[in-house]
Structure formats: C-alpha cells, structure tokens
Amino acid sequence: MSSSAAMPGAVPGVVPMRRDPNHLGHHAAGEGETRAPGRGIGGPAPKRIVVGYGFWIFLLSDIVMFAAFFAAFAVLQGGTAGGPTGAELFDLTNVAIETGLLLLSSFACGIATLALNARRPLAFQAAMAVTFLFGAGFLALELREFTDLVARDAGPTRSAFLSAFFTVVGCHGLHVTAGLLWLLTMMAQVLAKGFRPDILRRVMCFSLFWHALDIVWVAVFTVVYLMGAAT
C-alpha cells in the first residue's frame, strides 16, 4: 500500500502525508481482531448484563452520595455546641442488634435469590417475607433510637454533630424503607406474573441494593457509632 492509500483521510491532490505516528487503532485495536472479551468483539451485551451493570453504577453513585454525608459527619463530629457527644449517647448494644438484624435480612435475601434460581415460588415468597421482617425490625429499632434521642433533647437541631448523625443514619434508614417498599412490590410481581425474565432482572437488582445497604451500614457502624462512641 502506498502511503496515501494507508491514510484514509488523504485527499487526492494534496501532498501525501506521513502516517500519523500516534494514530491509534492501527496498532492496539485496529486491523485484525481483538480477542479480549468485553472489548467490543461480540456486540451489545445481553440484557441481564446491561441491567446489572447499570444498577451497579447506580449503587456506586449512591455510595458517593453517602460519602459526602460521611465527610460532613467527620467534619462536624466535634461541633457538639456544648451538647451531648457520641460517647454519651450511643447505645452500642442496640446498634449491635440492629447490625445483626440487617445481616440476617441480607442472608434471607440470599436465600430468596437461591429460591429464585431454583424457580421455587413458595420458598422465594417465604424468604422474601423473612427478609422483610428482619428489615422492618431493623427500622423499628432505629426509629426507637431516634425518638429516644429526641426525647432526651438530643434531636438533630441540638448541634451540628447531631444534625450530621441523624442525616447519615437517617439516609440509610430511608434507603431501607425504600428497599422494603421495593421488596413488597417484587413479591407481588412474582406472585402475579411468575418468574418472567424482566422480573428476574428486577429481583437481581433488588438483592444488589439490599446487600449494598449492608456495606453502607458497615461504614455507618464503624465511622458513626464505633469511632463516634470513642470520642
């Protein structure tokens, strides 16, 4: 091939140019096939992959949002304005029970996924119901903690520290609440429609969401409660 033919953009009549040395595509992924999967050889990924991937990205963005709240908590932790500190307020036994409930709920959610894969509707509904009960138990304990704090004049308006505390923990709680609503919707969908592919994908996203809340809770437990109670 002459140099002008090698350069697809060369216009006839214009002085032939040397091939652009950095014109990538001619080396790494140009002529000849790339064999590495995911690099475009196979065309669009199947729907299940696309949905799961998109939902993972959503979860990452959600974790970025939590990160901003955590940063705010870290900055404002000392801003107690003469009010109570974490060491005076946090009841670690209660938090430990909450953690246990949430983890058990995630375990039940895992069982539900197994039941789903085995296409056993009864087992699925039962496991989801257990997931719901543990999740609701967690929420009930959290609400009790919140009302208790407010009653002790340690509500979110008391100090910047408490504002940040209620926001981080409350935002996680709101996520759990939304998750419970979603959970009930998925139980109803499976009941009404059976194990359709689109519903299977939704349940997969739900279980990703539910486990991600566990990960966030681990951070809440560590940063807010354990480190907060130590100061």
Add this chain to the structure above:
Amino acid sequence: MLGKLTWSAIPFDQPIPLVAAALVGVVLLGVIAWVAVAGWLPYLWREWITSVDHKRIGVMYVILGLVMLIRGFSDAILMRSHQALAYNAPGYLPPEHYDQIFSAHGTIMIFFGAMPFMIGLMNFVVPLQLGVRDVAFPTLNSVSFWLTATGALLVNVSLVVGEFARTGWWPSPPLSEVTYSPGVGVDYYLWAIQISGIGTLMSGINLVTTILKMRAPGMSYLRMPMFCWTALASNMLIIAAFPILTATLAMLTLDRYLGFHFFTDEAGGNSMLFMNLFWAWGHPEVYILALPAYGVFSEVISTFSGKPLFAYRSMVWATLAICLLSFMVWLHHFFTMGPGGDVNGVFGITSMIIAVPTGVKIFDWMFTMYGGRVRFTTPMLWSVAFLVTFVVGGATGVLLAIPPADFVLHNSLFLVAHFHNVMVSAVVFAAFAGYTYWFPKAFGFTLDEWWGKAAFWFSLVGYVWVFTPLYVVGLLGMTRRLQHFSVAEWYPWIVAASLGVIVMVFGVVCQVVQLVVSIRRREQLRDVTGDPWDGRSLEWATASPPPSFNFAVMPRVEGEEAYWAIKQRAREQARLREEPDYEPVEMPLNSPTGFVCAFFATLVGFAMIWHIWWLAALGLAGAFATFVVFAWRDRVEYEIPADAVARINRRNRASRLEALQQARRKEAA
C-alpha cells in the same frame, strides 16, 4: 391547606416579571392552541412526549436547551442594560430583583441551557456512533428528560409565583440559610436542582452503560469516535459528582426546613463545609459540560478537514486525564476564604496542570487541520473560533490559578469575563457547531449556511465585544454583581459591554431566522444520502433522519473511523456492500412513564417549596404508582417485520448508490 402560598406571592407591584411572564404565557398558550387546532396533539403525544427513542429524546433535550439559552440570555440583556444605566443612578431594576436575575441567569445557563444541550447531543449521537439501536435503558432516558424539564419549569414558575434565590447561582450559606433568606427563592433553587439532578444522574448512568456495554460488533474502545470517548468521560463525571451535589443540597434543605445545623455557623455548623462540598461537584461540572464540547469539536474539525483526528490516542489520554484532574482543583474557587498558603499552593499547581491535557487537545485539533483540505462550513467556523478564543480564556484561567493573583482578581468582573470566556467558547460554540453539524441527521435537511454564518459572525463579534471590556473593568477593580456604581473610569467599559450585547442579539435573531428559513427551504436543502458532510463515523452510515431502529443490520466494525472504511471500499469497488439478510427488529414500546412521573415530580417540588405537605405526599405516592404501573406491563417491545426493515433500508441504499455513481462519473469526466 395551601401552606405558605397566598395571593401575595404574585408580584403585582413589579411590572417586568409580570409582563414577561404574561408574554411567555400568551406565547405558550398560543402554541398549544395552534397545535390543538391543527390536530397535532395526538401526534405529539404518541411520537414525542411518550417517545423512548434516544433520537427523539435527544432532540427534545436540545430544544429545551435552546429555549433556556434564550431565557438566560434575556437575563443577561437585563443585567448589562441595567448596569449601563446604573452609574450614579439607581438603574431600572430594584436591588432585590437584580439579585434574582443574576442568580437565575447562572442557574438557568448552567443547569437548563448548557446541560440539556450537551446531554441532548450525547443522547442523539452516541448510540448512532456506536452502531446500536438505542441506549441501554430507553424508558429511563425519557424519565431523565422529563425530570430535567420539571426543574426548568420550576425555575420559570418562580418568576411569577413567589421569587427566585437572591444568593447567586451557588447558594452559599449562611446567606442562603433561612435566617437571611426567609423567602421561597432558595427553595425554588433547591427543589428545581434536586429534581433535575436526579434526571441528570440517571442519564449519566444510562450513557455510561450504553458506551461500555452496548457497542456494535468490533467496536472496541480504541475504535470509538472521539465524541463517544468524551461522552463517556463526561458521564463518568456526572456519576461521580452529581451525588455530591444532591447530598450538599439535601443538607441545606434540612437546615432550611427542619432547623438542622450543617452550614449555619451556629451550634457547631460550618459554612465552609458547603463551599468544599459544592465545589467538589462544581469544578467537575465545568468538565461535564466542556468534555462533550471537546468531542463535538473533534468530530467537526476532523470531518471538515477531510482527515482523521490527529493523535487520537493522545486525545483519549487527555480526556481521561482531565476527567481525573477535574476532581483535584475544587479549592481554587475559594483561595481567599482561609485555606492558607500551603494548601493554596497545592491547588494552584493542580489547577495549572489541568491546562496541560487541554493544551494537548488544542494542538491535536490544529494538527488535524494542518495539511487537510479545510471546508469552512458553519460548524467549522464555530470550531475555529473556539480554538482562538478558548486559548484566551484558558490563559486567564491559568492566571487566576496563581493564588496571589487570585487575591487581587477574585470576585471581580475579570473572573466573570474569564469563566464566560471558557464556558461560552467551549460549550455554547460547541452547542451550535453540533446543532448545525447533526441537524441534517436529525431532520433530513441541512441548515441554511448563509444565515448560519451570519449568526456565527454576530455572535462571535458580540461575544468578544461584551467580555473584553469586562476583563478591563475587572482589572480596574470592579467587583461582580453590583446593582449600581459610582466610579467614573468604569463607566465607558460598562457601556461598551452593553453595546456588545446588542450585537449578540443580532446573532440570536439570525439563529432563529436560520431555522425558519431552513424549514421553508427544506426541499432544496434535503439530505438524500444520509451523509451530507462526507462524514467518518457510523451515524452517517444510516439514512437522515434515521429509521427508529437506526441500523437495518448492526454494522460490523473493522477498524477505527468505521464509516470511512466502508465508504472507501464502496468508492474503490464502485458498489455498496452486499445486501444483508434482513431480520425483524425488536424495539421498545413508547411509554408515558417519564411524562407522568415528571408531572408528579413537579407537584412534589412545588408543594415542598410552598410547604403544602399533603400535596407533596400525594405526588410521591403518584410517582411510586407510576413505576408500579410501568413495571406491570406485559408487552414491552414491538416487532418491525423484516420486509419493512428491508424496504426502509433499500430506499437509503438506492440514493447512496446513485450518489456513488455520480461521483464516479464526475471523476471520469
């Protein structure tokens, strides 16, 4: 029952917003009445409002962006003309109104002008360039668009019902706290941005998933057109940065509504926390807007120079470097607010480093033109003007990145001139370059070149005319956001800037005339082949406008510049590729989910602004119900039979074959 909402929320004593709103209202009602009388409402509902087609949604995004750019520009006219009359005089806008106008100008231009325009271009172009049939989540795409529209609506409602924020486009506490801003202005800002921000985040997730998981066979990462790369980088920034904005505004909302103490500077609160968090989003946001703009210029310059993009690989690296560096410079937005010399030094250096990959890009574009046969069409004119003016804006940016210089220049009109110099020449110029470049792809006819060039020259001259005096007057010490002033040596520069606005008005008028003239002359301007500019990427491989399924069969990509290779082969062999075996195509059904969801989101936003709690609860329940109804659908796709696909594709092949033979005949003669 109606919370804080009473008749006193309507500013009967202020003629300007009332007349403006009445005018807009009359025009809107007129358009709706016209559409209804002509019997187009069912068509609009079926084909546009409920559409989940990425091309239609992209077009609607761009229309929203265009309208809001004009809306924001009218604020600019008010500000410039007011200041020209405010030398030793009160001007014609009362201070509290002037404050709302500069706040609304920034908010609208960034969130509802520039963002929808860029997201619209990405929505329209990226799937076509990747050779696929739609984005990853078509219905979610529609939801994203309508939520953005909700935000724009709320900001504009604030013109007549209540007020808008008087805090500037970033509502810094403690000024934006309820103690100092007790009205609903900041609340309008908060809910409009939160709701449209959700839309933007969803759109970012959608486009990243599309680019990473849905490409035509053979389209490996390093074969993607540059616009896809910049779209990928921009949307990754959306995913990483917008949640920070959501969290920050949520904290301010909690402060204002429930008496929390995040940013109050009382009870342990810290307003500098807001500055850090806000600009941790705010600086990446600059690149969320600028990166797709760079992509547009890459496509336009390469196409109209008749050459592949110079140093493609370095452009990819520069894009990703900017993506990363954009998160490391936020502190330069408040050098003067007490971080100290060492911290300022670090952030000054990182801010200057970001000029390096940008400089790489500038050289890549210039070398792409070098040795090519450059065609100075309207999109190319915008791109060349960008190269020249953007370098000036970049240089003043590097100047401002030096902390000692920033101590002198911060908050001055020099700063205002700097960021307009970069944002207008990158984002607005790219918007119009992209609009003219891809218009024939969207609608099947090109835009009138004469009016396009007139619009370009008026805009360019007006823009330089406005902002050069602002640089000077900034160096003379004039700070931004002054409602009136009494320094004699500033006066002539302010008048000069106002005269420049008049030139820009001509540019806007020409842009509108161009559209009208082009629609009237559409038969002469028809693009029959689908490749009006001799393009290089896959969007030019399909008809203009593309069929709903984009490609009859998914193209097989065998190298970079996928379409150029196909075209070269066709030219060498004097025939098109073998006709493929057509198969039926599955496409997603249209859905009103996005529109209905945005309706409820509007209710929630408005209700929260005015403390109408029951309505907010109703809106939330409605939004949830909308999703459940959507999830309950049994039919989600429809099939286009193979012979229909064949019929549509053959029509395009016939016109392409004719164009090919014509070119051969011309060559032979």
